[in-house]
Amino acid sequence: MRAYVITIGNEILKGRTINTNAAHIGRVLTYAGYDVIRMVVVPDEIDEIVWAFRDGLSRADLIVSTGGLGPTFDDKTVEALAKALNLELELNQEAFSMVKSKYDRLGVELTKERIKMAYMPKGAKPLPNPVGTAPGVYIEYAGKRILTLPGVPAEMEAILDEALPQLRVPGRYYYEESVVVRGIMESALAPVVNEVMRLNAGLVYVKSHPKGIEIDKPVVEVEVSASGSSEEEVRGRVKEAIRQLVSRAKSINPQCC
Amino acid sequence: MRAYVITIGNEILKGRTINTNAAHIGRVLTYAGYDVIRMVVVPDEIDEIVWAFRDGLSRADLIVSTGGLGPTFDDKTVEALAKALNLELELNQEAFSMVKSKYDRLGVELTKERIKMAYMPKGAKPLPNPVGTAPGVYIEYAGKRILTLPGVPAEMEAILDEALPQLRVPGRYYYEESVVVRGIMESALAPVVNEVMRLNAGLVYVKSHPKGIEIDKPVVEVEVSASGSSEEEVRGRVKEAIRQLVSRAKSINPQCC
Incomplete structure (x- = not known):
């Protein structure tokens, strides 16, 4: 089973941030039985992220991305993922409940920036984020599995840990x-x-x-x-x-x- | 001007080594006036390295790679670079002198593993390695510039430092x-x-x-x-x-x- 790792973020391309996320994911997936065949880093631009997901889908069985899941204008990963898969982007009710409960606890309103984190491609499954706010996104497409994680290392690691038992390659x-x-x-x-x-x-x-x-x-x-x-x-x-x-x-x- | 960064090595894909080289290069090139548009990590396999160089050539003005320049069987970067550019691989006399002088100093013979480090695509210019043995490779092709550096960080940094004045984007x-x-x-x-x-x-x-x-x-x-x-x-x-x-x-x- 082949795995493909995508890192999204201008700060990685500019060398402002060292890509420890890709290393962590590469390590975890290798020990889970995958051959990690390629890693790519792309900027916060829809077309570049779309390219990365499609390149991954054409080469690997599992694609894991980090970055671009937050509330700001340059968090474009789910939009690009939907485009790469030719799927509609929709407000995911389960994700909406997750995001809402986080902010409800604090009694702050759900602005459009906050609701943004609950949009996902149709058919996606949100993965609870025990550390931060933006849920991860899991989707199966054409027999391939895609896992989209936040860029904050502690959030990425926590969601990946939870997802790992289902991702492990049996008998490898x-x-x-x-x-x-x-x-x-x-x-x-x-x-x-x-x-x-x-x-x-x-x-x-x-x-x-x-x-x-x-x-x-x-x-x-x-x-x-x-x-x-x-x-x-x-x-x-x-x-x-x-x-x-x-x-x-x-x-x-x-x-x- | 657009730059593209290639990291070659299974140890990066497996997460055994954190890709600090790509971050260093991204930082240096950003401050030298480039937009770093993509980074890729590929395994020690000819076809994958060829893909990376060609993808870089199709998108950027400058391509910088690290890794795969040493004396072992899985150091395949120059062979892949020659293939990507459809150029012959030849023993570069200037590179041969550099490698020879390093080993001569110690009085050890030039085995085929050592001579391997002096092979380069026809028309390439070797870049002296002040820290280690394998020279870097610089080549211009179809108006693009390609810089191929060793994977050992101290060697990579030293050769990049030397090359930087010629790479800097003027007035940017x-x-x-x-x-x-x-x-x-x-x-x-x-x-x-x-x-x-x-x-x-x-x-x-x-x-x-x-x-x-x-x-x-x-x-x-x-x-x-x-x-x-x-x-x-x-x-x-x-x-x-x-x-x-x-x-x-x-x-x-x-x-x-």
Whole structure:
């Protein structure tokens, strides 16, 4: 199952905000059994957001977006989502109750900016926001699932946590382990990485992440990961590959790891 | 001038690594006068990287990528770049000298993994890497500029710093300032934001970033920014819009800011 992550917001494009949301979602979905195949960041513009949802729908089984769900003029995600799906935008009664109850508690009136957060594409299901006000949006379309979340990290995380049990890919497990290799240049470790990949072709993925300075002070973190239908099996494959890697790296530099 | 940012690496898609590179590049390019219009993250797969470069070329004047320049099997960026541009991949003599001199210093041989880092599309210019080994790649194609940088942040930043003077958009300035508004819900501030946008239509951009809890403890950071051909003018526009915003916000809650 393939997942696609969309981040909406000019502040990300301008580098004003680091996109920790995409990383969080990527992590959660990977461990939920998905292959995250693409992430995109688009501005607060309808046509760009529409493009992102359509690109996601053409490539993945699950699309998760963050940002653009609030009460301001540049919160355009649900409008764009409706357009991307050719669905009508309507006042969702369940979402309206959620939004209303939040403001009722404070005794403030429901202005059009507040009611805006209860509009959703026809057929969408609002997801309660335990932290903030704007509900998340869940919709199924052409066999694909779309989850639209707020951009505030605490709100995004809370709604995603709630939705996760339904999103998890049944019988699909991911496992990952890393080993830090010191005193071997990444270029010298490359043939070892290649060999371990060959020995476990299609079963594990090995990637080296240089953390030091290639020539003067080489430190390489090697990540080994696997996905499969048994938790025990993927863990076993990763551990065996790590063992192969460490034994070969030690033959280059016995103090490496 | 429009810029497009590509991040290459499975570790970003899996959320193992937070994409600080894209934020850094977005920030630097915004202040260099670009509109960053899209960011994408793609896996270490040729076809996906080719797609990203082509999507960038079809939309932007400058494309900056990070990741996939190293010595390992999954460093595929230059190969994909050559394919995206329909150019031959060749051993770049200038890049070869750069790579060779790094390893010569240590007296180690130039294995094929090390020489790999000197291959570039025909016509590309290598950019010296003062921190690591793999040179950056600069190439002009169909009136567009492409800058390909390593994924290690210190290396990426150093090469980008060096390249920046040539990339800067002449006579284009960006300025941004923020004000923190307390005790006014984002939904109550929305009409104020709208009004300030209307008063300065096309001149400034105003975006509210909720930082607290909408109903119980509202804290909203309002960002005002402008781009234009005079540094003084954009600064003046932003400061005037901030003044309008603060005066209107204070009429809702005098202690707000």
